[in-house]
Amino acid sequence: MVHLSAVAMRKLREWAARRHAIEASFKVGASARLAELCADVGAKEAIDACWSFRQGLEGFPVIRLRARGALQLQCQRCLSPLVWPIELDSQLTAVGSENEIREVASPYDTVIAGPDGLMLGTILEDEILISLPMAPVHSQCEVVRESRPEAAPGLSRPLAGLGALMRQSRD
């Protein structure tokens, strides 16, 4: 997504020691994983992001991830566009290997930098995706579903005969 190269553990430690911070602004379209969730118009929306580094209690670098912006999702009730505000503020502890996770008090908020380093864009994408609801809906959705479409007369039911067909093919 954001054009940031992988950051090695050594560098993360150095940034944590001097409380370094990186700010970036990117279009939703720059992230394939976020753009996939959004309508075409939503790809032009900007997200402001910040990664700030400090040393954690266990001696590992802690990364505070912040992001502000909006995603153009689709309401899962009425299927019309839904602007979902992004206001992310979370913290992750970076460790160098799986073994080091045991040394951290909250292992669920841990990322492994590994030999290739840590992709700052990817961990931000991950946190944004985790923050989204499974089925976003308008807080005041206009549409009231009166009846289930398959119960309405005159509608085609392309899968109606499927069960019978499957039974036949098994014979």
Ligand SMILES: [Zn+2]
């Ligand atoms: Zn809706």
